[in-house]
Amino acid sequence: MSKIDEKLEPVLDQVLRRNAGELEFHQAVTEVLESLGRVVAKYPSYLENALIERICEPERQIIFRVPWVDDQGQVHINRGFRVQFNSALGPYKGGLRFHPSVNVGIIKFLGFEQTFKNALTGLPIGGGKGGSDFDPRGRSDGEIMRFCQSYMTELHRHLGEYTDVPAGDIGVGGREIGYLFGQYKRLTNRYEAGVLTGKGLVYGGSRARTEATGYGAVYFVERMLATKQLAFDQRRVVVSGSGNVAIYTAEKITEFGGKVVACSDSSGYVVDEGGIDLALLKEVKESRRERISEYARLKGDGARFSDTGSIWDVPCEIAMPSATQNELTGRDAKALIQNGVIAVGEGANMPSTPEAVRFFREAGVLFAPGKAANAGGVATSALEMQQNASRDSWTFEQTEQRLADIMRRIHDTCAATADEFGTPGDYVLGANIAGFVRVAEAMRALGVI
Structure with missing residues (x-):
């Protein structure tokens, strides 16, 4: 494994200092920075205007209380999160995870990874992630519905098909997406199908998702x-x-x-x-x-x-x-x-x-x-957004073919990037650099924001 280039050490030091104790986030940032030494050696301009520092800092971090009532009438309090990491390429896009292990560090690591993953798809989507330390295991449908409704009551003000589009992740499947979308629709009085992906087929979901x-x-x-x-x-x-x-x-x-x-x-x-x-x-x-x-x-x-x-x-x-x-x-x-x-x-x-x-x-x-x-999930979520925007619905075969084409293109991009930077067959380096370059170029074009 390569070491951090000395020009990038201050970036990592800043991340470690600002995000104390968030080990998964440290790990994700370190892995990407280890790949960027070859990039900044070839293209020193990426070191200007604190571009890499900005990529490592989320645009917005939202933490909120989620109160809900169980079937016995007892009130519980969980913590909700949404980290809107980077929107240089498009609206924030990334799943919601409901699991007891969830904390802000895990959500930040997932959002950081999502930013580059989404960039690799070639589709116009930025990176974000969210969730809660709520554990759906062993809970009734009614309890899960009430939790999802409470969670969305706060989160809905931060979402929109041109702003932030969540999907599912661990602990959040079709049932939970349905409850979340229903509450969003109720609160906004809009049928904004593109605001959540992973929906059921009967209300705007995509085949093959x-x-x-x-x-x-x-x-x-x-x-x-x-x-x-x-x-x-x-x-x-x-x-x-x-x-x-x-x-x-x-x-x-x-x-x-x-x-x-x-x-x-x-x-x-x-x-x-x-x-x-x-x-x-x-x-x-x-x-x-x-x-x-x-x-x-x-x-x-x-x-x-x-x-x-x-x-x-x-x-x-x-x-x-x-x-x-x-x-x-x-x-x-x-x-x-x-x-x-x-x-x-x-x-x-x-x-x-x-x-x-x-x-x-x-x-x-x-x-x-x-x-x-694992970029296929978010790629197909973006295809679901495309279908929602055009009021269209594709066949399973159409969608899977698009998925297969996207994944093979991602592979070829990673392989070609690894070749370009002198490490043939190194998909880690290829993925990190290819994703970084696409995000960095968009951020540079948009100015210091």
């Missing part, structure tokens, strides 16, 4: 494998997580002839040597909202559940970390390399620790970073 992040990651890795005359066909694959991203990653890999042998949730992981039964997995996780152990119980012979150890101890040729940040450690990376992994595609946001990324790169493992590989 549910599948987009998982499918997109597979399209990116497929293109990456092809550069070495490799493919998913007949490969053993491990996909961490069992939410939306993981399920549709596994589905597309199966279509491409790969065999997904393991998936997980926060309680543990299952191994199914015959290949994960996608219909059963969807029933357990999407319909019944059960723990992953229920998959093993229902499947019976051939499937086993473990609540000890790591899913990354399961031998595989391709690993797709698709759960949450920093889930794949240096120790896990060593295990994967020892077991013969040839490619890693990040379906989640920053799921591999810096040490893990270093091990993969040093070992020559093909590595697709999240800000490039």
Whole structure:
């Protein structure tokens, strides 16, 4: 891994000082700055007018109280967040995460990553992220509705299809988006369909949006494998997580002839040597909202559940970390390399620790970073905005084809950028530089704002 260029050290020092204790944000900024030494050496003008410092500082940070009442009549208080990070390329765009781990540092890291991810799509969208430390797990539909309504009551004043367009993330799926959109509509007295994406098909959603992040990651890795005359066909694959991203990653890999042998949730992981039964997995996780152990119980012979150890101890040729940040450690990376992994595609946001990324790169493992590989979700959200703006609705096939084209173009952009800056095959550097340059050029054109 490269070190921070001395010209960029003051930028990182300022970020660390101003954002004390926000470790995930520090990690995300450090990773990008490590890639920019080659850029500022070739184009010193990027050091002018505090351009890089401005990129590292959110345009706006919103923190608010979210009171709500549970089914027993007890009042609860959660904290809501929205970080509007950068709007140089378009309205802020990024998901909402409802999870107990959410704090302002995590939202800032996600918003920072989102800015470059969105830039890589080539679509006119800026970067933002939001959420709450609310835990939807175990809550009734009524409780989730009341929480979403309270959350949107405050947030709605900061949103708009030309201002800020949230979507879903961990803990925020179609149910939550419906409640959020309903409250926005009620408060504004407008049917502004483009203000939220990930909507249901009956009220302005886009076909293939549910599948987009998982499918997109597979399209990116497929293109990456092809550069070495490799493919998913007949490969053993491990996909961490069992939410939306993981399920549709596994589905597309199966279509491409790969065999997904393991998936997980926060309680543990299952191994199914015959290949994960996608219909059963969807029933357990999407319909019944059960723990992953229920998959093993229902499947019976051939499937086993473990609540000890790591899913990354399961031998595989391709690993797709698709759960949450920093889930794949240096120790896990060593295990994967020892077991013969040839490619890693990040379906989640920053799921591999810096040490893990270093091990993969040093070992020559093909590595697709999240800000490039998981851009399919936000790309399709932008396509949903396009359909809403034109009062149109595309077929699944039309939308998926656009998604596939975008993901392959992102791959090619990252690869070409890595080549230009003297590190062929380094998708981390390629993604960071390509995303940075597009945002920086827009910011420079708009002046010091």
